[in-house]
Amino acid sequence: MTVAATPAPSPATTGEQSGVRLARSRRNAELSLLLLAMVLVAAYGATVEANLLDTVTPDFWMPAAALGAVFLGLHLVIRFLAPFADPALLPAVALLNGLGVGFLRRIDLGEAPVADRESLAVFAGIGGRQLAWTLASVILAAGLLAIMRDHRSVSRYAYTLGLAGIVLVMLPAVLPSSISEINGAKLWIRVGGFSLQPGEFAKLALLVFFAYYLVRKREVLSLASRRLLGIDFPRGRDLGPVVVVWLISLLVLVFEKDLGTSLLYFGMFVVTLYIATERVSWLLIGLVLFFGGAYLAYFLGSTVGGPFANFYVRAEIWLDPFADPTDKGYQLVQGLLALGTGGLFGAGPGGGQPEILPEVQNDFIFAGIGEEIGLFGLSALLVVYLLIVERGLRAALAVRDSFGKLLAGGLAFTLGLQVFVIVGGISKLIPLTGQTTPFLSAGGSSLMANWLLIAVLLRVSDGARRPVTGGGGKAARPAGGPPEQLHGAPTEVIKP
Amino acid sequence: MNAPLRRVGVVVMVLFGLLFANLNWIQAYKADEYRTSDYNGRVQVAEYDRKRGNIEAGGTALATSKETTGKLKFQRTYPGGAKYAQVLGYKPVNLADTGIERVENDFLAGTSDQLIGDRFKDMFTGDQTGGGNVLLTLSKRAQDVAYDQLRNNQVGAKRGAAIAIDPRTGAVQALVSMPSFDPNPLASHDTSQAAAAYNRLEQDPEGPLKNRALSETLPPGSTFKIVVAAAALENGITKTTQIPAGPSYTPPTSGEPIRNAAASICPEPQISLLDAVTESCNTGFAQLGVRLGANTIKEKARQFGFEQEDLTVGQLGEGGLPTAASRTGSIQNTDGGDDPAALAQSSIGQRDVRMTPLEGAMIAGAVAHNGSQMRPYLVRQLLAPDRTTSYYTAKARELRQPVSPQVASDLRDMMVSVVQNGTGKKAAISGYTVGGKTGTAQSAPDRPDHGWFIGFVLDKNKEPISAVCVMLEQAGPGGSAEAARIGGQIMRAAIADPGGR
Numbered sequence: 002m003t004v005a006a007t008p009a010p011s012p013a014t015t016g017e018q019s020g021v022r023l024a025r026s027r028r029n030a031e032l033s034l035l036l037l038a039m040v041l042v043a044a045y046g047a048t049v050e051a052n053l054l055d056t057v058t059p060d061f062w063m064p065a066a067a068l069g070a071v072f073l074g075l076h077l078v079i080r081f082l083a084p085f086a087d088p089a090l091l092p093a094v095a096l097l098n099g100l101g102v103g104f105l106r107r108i109d110l111g112e113a114p115v116a117d118r119e120s121l122a123v124f125a126g127i128g129g130r131q132l133a134w135t136l137a138s139v140i141l142a143a144g145l146l147a148i149m150r151d152h153r154s155v156s157r158y159a160y161t162l163g164l165a166g167i168v169l170v171m172l173p174a175v176l177p178s179s180i181s182e183i184n185g186a187k188l189w190i191r192v193g194g195f196s197l198q199p200g201e202f203a204k205l206a207l208l209v210f211f212a213y214y215l216v217r218k219r220e221v222l223s224l225a226s227r228r229l230l231g232i233d234f235p236r237g238r239d240l241g242p243v244v245v246v247w248l249i250s251l252l253v254l255v256f257e258k259d260l261g262t263s264l265l266y267f268g269m270f271v272v273t274l275y276i277a278t279e280r281v282s283w284l285l286i287g288l289v290l291f292f293g294g295a296y297l298a299y300f301l302g303s304t305v306g307g308p309f310a311n312f313y314v315r316a317e318i319w320l321d322p323f324a325d326p327t328d329k330g331y332q333l334v335q336g337l338l339a340l341g342t343g344g345l346f347g348a349g350p351g352g353g354q355p356e357i358l359p360e361v362q363n364d365f366i367f368a369g370i371g372e373e374i375g376l377f378g379l380s381a382l383l384v385v386y387l388l389i390v391e392r393g394l395r396a397a398l399a400v401r402d403s404f405g406k407l408l409a410g411g412l413a414f415t416l417g418l419q420v421f422v423i424v425g426g427i428s429k430l431i432p433l434t435g436q437t438t439p440f441l442s443a444g445g446s447s448l449m450a451n452w453l454l455i456a457v458l459l460r461v462s463d464g465a466r467r468p469v470t471g472g473g474g475k476a477a478r479p480a481g482g483p484p485e486q487l488h489g490a491p492t493e494v495i496k497p
Numbered sequence: 498m499n500a501p502l503r504r505v506g507v508v509v510m511v512l513f514g515l516l517f518a519n520l521n522w523i524q525a526y527k528a529d530e531y532r533t534s535d536y537n538g539r540v541q542v543a544e545y546d547r548k549r550g551n552i553e554a555g556g557t558a559l560a561t562s563k564e565t566t567g568k569l570k571f572q573r574t575y576p577g578g579a580k581y582a583q584v585l586g587y588k589p590v591n592l593a594d595t596g597i598e599r600v601e602n603d604f605l606a607g608t609s610d611q612l613i614g615d616r617f618k619d620m621f622t623g624d625q626t627g628g629g630n631v632l633l634t635l636s637k638r639a640q641d642v643a644y645d646q647l648r649n650n651q652v653g654a655k656r657g658a659a660i661a662i663d664p665r666t667g668a669v670q671a672l673v674s675m676p677s678f679d680p681n682p683l684a685s686h687d688t689s690q691a692a693a694a695y696n697r698l699e700q701d702p703e704g705p706l707k708n709r710a711l712s713e714t715l716p717p718g719s720t721f722k723i724v725v726a727a728a729a730l731e732n733g734i735t736k737t738t739q740i741p742a743g744p745s746y747t748p749p750t751s752g753e754p755i756r757n758a759a760a761s762i763c764p765e766p767q768i769s770l771l772d773a774v775t776e777s778c779n780t781g782f783a784q785l786g787v788r789l790g791a792n793t794i795k796e797k798a799r800q801f802g803f804e805q806e807d808l809t810v811g812q813l814g815e816g817g818l819p820t821a822a823s824r825t826g827s828i829q830n831t832d833g834g835d836d837p838a839a840l841a842q843s844s845i846g847q848r849d850v851r852m853t854p855l856e857g858a859m860i861a862g863a864v865a866h867n868g869s870q871m872r873p874y875l876v877r878q879l880l881a882p883d884r885t886t887s888y889y890t891a892k893a894r895e896l897r898q899p900v901s902p903q904v905a906s907d908l909r910d911m912m913v914s915v916v917q918n919g920t921g922k923k924a925a926i927s928g929y930t931v932g933g934k935t936g937t938a939q940s941a942p943d944r945p946d947h948g949w950f951i952g953f954v955l956d957k958n959k960e961p962i963s964a965v966c967v968m969l970e971q972a973g974p975g976g977s978a979e980a981a982r983i984g985g986q987i988m989r990a991a992i993a994d995p996g997g998r
Contacts, residue, residue: 279501340524342532354538357688376524391506391510417509420513425515428519429519
């Protein structure tokens with residue numbers, strides 16, 4: 002757990018020593034933290050009932066228990082299949098997920114007629130559906146941990162995943178709006194009463210591809226360069242893939258009308274590129290391209306309109322939501338009013354009226370929760386998110402192979418960026434875009450994709466903390482072994 | 498790769514730092530504004546846990562709350578529909594409230610300081626004592642007549658207003674603005690339905706949400722001659738003094754010649770002031786105004802209540818429905834001297850002179866009440882939820898003394914003459930002394946004229962009972978006669994039911 006604290010870890014020489022120190026799996030710490038998280042979720046549910054029903058029903062603990070059981074199952078899977086995984090990840094995510102389910106159940110209670118509230122079933126309403134999705138997602142995550150015994154094995158499917166990722170991204174854009182459009186953003190595939198956001202899964206697939214591609218190309222991308230103004234710029238022909246991804250993200254912006262997703266993809270790619278090449282110039286190029294593109298879209302939206310108009314309108318709402326508080330600015334205004342009403346400590350779980358917020362189960366869940374737990378509660382939630390992201394980055398720092406570093410670093414950063422985009426959006430820090438709040442928002446796609454992301458992080462962190470000399474015994478690498486074609490794998494020399 | 502990974506970690510820290518900073522900034526600088534915002538539906542939802550008090554007039558509930566089974570426990574309803582809409586306003590769930598519902602909100606909702614005893618009691622009993630009741634001065638009968646007559650006016654005017662005041666107290670007996678609206682859909686608990694209803698009313702070109710009786714200002718036309726006549730009476734002219742008249746008059750410097758409404762009106766070179774008012778002689782009053790000077794006219798108008806911006810109609814204290822100020826406008830040249838052309842036109846209530854119907858009724862009221870103008874009010878009494886204790890009872894208050902009793906008596910005679918012998922005959926009520934003054938005001942060359950009537954009714958002991966003002970916007974020919982007729986009908990109703998005071 003403290004591998005990064007050792008100064009300049011160079012596994013080649015000190016591997017043996019740190020192996021001894023890392024031998025502790027800390028699974029019991031994970032278990033107790035998980036129990037603590039579930040106690041918090043149960044307490045949240047009890048408070049909600051006390052405030053909304055004026056009584057705590059004898060069944061108040063049931064959602065927390067159902068969640069606790071499935072998380073406990075995942076804990077056991079980790080204990081056997083990834084014994085050295087980071088012990089803080091699962092409890093932190095479980096807490097967020099549990100509070101999300103609890104809050105959605107609270108919305109159901111608030112919207113139900115007073116007489117029916119006490120008899121609301123555990124799996125009823127959006128809260129119940131979210132609970133079911135959680136169970137499915139966690140099982141899926143456990144399955145991924147079981148199949149993927151070594152994170153390097155996924156690199157074999159990098160090109161397949163990359164292609165799948167692009168298809169998933171573009172799919173809603175080419176489908177007719179009747180299938181793919183919800184609230185002005187073409188991000189969905191709706192079949193019957195069932196809707197899926199393929200972009201959530203595309204994130205994962207694309208990142209695997211990026212990591213694989215960049216590990217192979219990092220030499221040429223970081224060495225062949227031209228120097229300008231003291232900064233190394235890459236050669237023109239090496240810019241190709243960056244430009245392609247930039248174009249894809251702009252296409253997403255224009256045709257799927259979603260700035261957030263576009264920002265997410267592009268930020269994800271630029272950051273993995275930067276991690277791979279260690280060239281600040283990539284960050285600069287990325288920022289210039291993104292802000293240039295966004296400004297261009299804004300400018301075109303104000304003059305040409307058409308596909309750019311949506312972005313222009315969103316930017317205008319961001320600049321002054323109170324200019325049209327009952328129509329265009331309605332969502333953002335109501336979100337801000339909820340945050341303002343919450344104050345420092347909030348109205349208490351169940352004590353506010355978050356159900357009057359538009360989209361409170363999706364985009365505005367953070368504002369809705371904020372109304373009831375206040376600034377202090379929201380700060381705590383943000384710290385939990387920050388903890389997950391930083392633990393992910395810690396796994397990236399500690400893992401020995403470049404592919405794992407890129408994968409874990411990219412995933413952790415993407416998660417953090419998504420939280421920034423949506424929380425910044427609803428609090429009027431940046432223009433609001435329809436992103437889900439990871440682990441909180443109602444929605445199966447998002448929840449499932451993010452749990453898969455956590456499974457990958459768990460797997461990478463297990464690889465990072467596992468003693469080099471095979472102390473894990475039976476958890477040794479699967480038959481496939483480390484893919485030898487991976488450039489620079491286990492014996493990478495770390496650059497200063 | 499570890500160095501950039503660490504830097505990415507720092508970037509994430511910075512991004513989250515920005516989120517923290519922004520959330521803190523919202524709580525530190527914006528939270529109060531957001532919490533109390535008009536668009537914040539939460540504040541109101543808490544209010545719906547307690548039964549809101551009634552608004553009543555003459556023993557009938559005009560606004561009342563009914564228990565529901567929904568999330569909001571009480572539904573506000575307005576049994577009178579559109580008839581009382583401009584007075585009561587409405588109390589929507591998510592939109593801004595208006596009218597008496599707004600100005601007496603604290604008392605109706607039960608959150609007023611005066612009802613602290615009930616809240617204190619509730620803490621121990623666990624009950625939710627409702628809000629207090631507001632009793633209005635309105636006369637049901639006068640309001641009925643004003644609303645029906647205005648709506649069914651015989652000249653086809655689409656917009657207009659009528660107001661009746663008790664001249665002795667200032668209690669408002671009737672207040673109608675046309676077109677009106679039904680406030681019930683706005684109070685719907687289905688907030689999107691309420692918002693749709695509101696947007697429809699807001700976008701209606703006829704402006705049904707507007708309270709024209711208190712806040713529409715239009716050129717008053719000849720009704721303004723009462724003000725000029727008052728100024729004349731105070732400057733050495735009597736009822737019988739002959740003043741210059743004639744078929745047309747061109748002001749000394751320039752301008753359009755001023756004519757009379759008909760060739761039969763004051764073609765003779767001289768006419769008594771009494772006859773000039775009775776016949777509504779434009780040429781006489783234009784010359785009278787030029788002789789008196791702009792400052793005299795403006796000062797007299799001000800003493801009658803023109804230019805007052807802060808008058809509110811509710812309780813006789815703070816708060817109440819806002820009113821627009823009536824204006825005489827600029828009658829000066831650029832060098833500061835009188836502009837005779839503007840002065841001549843202003844003296845017959847044209848040019849930049851603008852008056853609210855309320856001001857018209859207040860002028861008539863002051864004339865009827867011996868020159869004493871009472872402060873108008875709508876709220877007669879605030880009654881505790883259990884209806885036993887009264888927290889406020891209106892005590893009539895003089896607002897100002899525009900003219901002396903002697904001048905008021907002369908003006909009264911002239912206005913009575915208007916109804917008996919002149920343009921206001923349709924306002925007459927048998928057995929009572931009715932005085933008044935009609936007005937026909939040009940709005941724009943291509944638009945029909947506005948019709949006005951201001952008037953009062955006295956009983957056999959010469960005690961004033963009611964003062965009215967009726968305005969029919971763009972009514973066209975016959976507008977002022979129709980206004981006089983409606984004014985007479987309202988006063989007749991006010992005689993039968995003078996309302997509370």
